[in-house]
Amino acid sequence: MPDALAVENVTVFYGTETARIAAVNNVSLAFQPGTLSVIMGPSGSGKTTLLSVLGLLLRPDSGRVLLNGIEAGELSEDERTRLRRDHVGFVFQAFRLMHALSTLENVLLARDIRGPRTAEDSERAEALLAELGLGSKLYVNPKDLSGGEKQRVAIARALFPNPGVLLADEPTASLDSQAGAQIRELLGKLTRERRMTTVVVSHDPRWTECADCVVFLEDGRVVKERTTAK
Numbered sequence: 346m347p348d349a350l351a352v353e354n355v356t357v358f359y360g361t362e363t364a365r366i367a368a369v370n371n372v373s374l375a376f377q378p379g380t381l382s383v384i385m386g387p388s389g390s391g392k393t394t395l396l397s398v399l400g401l402l403l404r405p406d407s408g409r410v411l412l413n414g415i416e417a418g419e420l421s422e423d424e425r426t427r428l429r430r431d432h433v434g435f436v437f438q439a440f441r442l443m444h445a446l447s448t449l450e451n452v453l454l455a456r457d458i459r460g461p462r463t464a465e466d467s468e469r470a471e472a473l474l475a476e477l478g479l480g481s482k483l484y485v486n487p488k489d490l491s492g493g494e495k496q497r498v499a500i501a502r503a504l505f506p507n508p509g510v511l512l513a514d515e516p517t518a519s520l521d522s523q524a525g526a527q528i529r530e531l532l533g534k535l536t537r538e539r540r541m542t543t544v545v546v547s548h549d550p551r552w553t554e555c556a557d558c559v560v561f562l563e564d565g566r567v568v569k570e571r572t573t574a575k
């Protein structure tokens with residue numbers, strides 16, 4: 346079975362020819378289904394840039410990105426967008442919810458891009474929100490939710506298309522310690538139950554306790570890698 350997600354010798358430069366930095370510098374990593382990996386490193390170490398490459402949002406200057414064995418660099422922009430839309434879910438630090446819409450509508454919003462929604466879509470979104478403990482908050486606007494609840498809505502939205510890959514950029518950085526612990530536990534559980542390939546970027550060492558694999562970045566390079574036998 347191929348790795349669900351892999352980068353090989355990936356480098357990303359920012360800046361101009363005369364003053365450019367390698368935000369990601371010759372990084373090779375592979376991620377497997379059913380595992381939660383954490384990419385750790387100080388601010389500016391290239392975590393968000395690497396996650397953008399893994400999520401096919403950013404084309405690297407060199408190196409290969411493989412999603413389900415498909416080399417993303419060989420696809421057209423449209424094909425990349427489709428591959429990303431069908432297989433990758435994203436979760437962010439700032440939740441990125443639509444505050445004027447209910448939690449249910451937030452989960453269904455991305456669905457509408459693909460065409461008219463069905464009754465089954467609404468039922469599935471309701472069930473997903475219920476599974477994440479938000480069954481009584483379907484018609485509440487996210488602005489009236491706690492931080493932990495907002496992040497659970499964002500996770501429900503990301504999971505709705507049943508992505509094989511879930512990418513999260515600092516998903517607990519805006520949360521208090523209790524809500525953060527809940528989100529860590531939830532993402533670990535969902536990863537195992539759904540056999541997703543989950544990659545979390547964080548500078549919070551508490552993530553290392555629930556991760557199957559920890560990667561440490563510094564100045565765009567992998568300086569340490571640890572796999573926990575579970």
Ligand SMILES: Nc1ncnc2c1ncn2[C@@H]1O[C@H](COP(=O)(O)OP(=O)(O)O)[C@@H](O)[C@H]1O
Nearest residue numbers: 359360368386387388389390391392393394395
């Ligand atoms: N759009 C950009 N243009 C220029 N430099 C950038 C851009 N995004 C990030 N950088 C630089 O690339 C490096 C890595 O940034 P980033 O991937 O955001 O790191 P992290 O997420 O670990 O904080 C930093 O030096 C940052 O200043």
Ligand SMILES: [Mg+2]
Nearest residue numbers: 392393394514
């Ligand atoms: Mg970042």
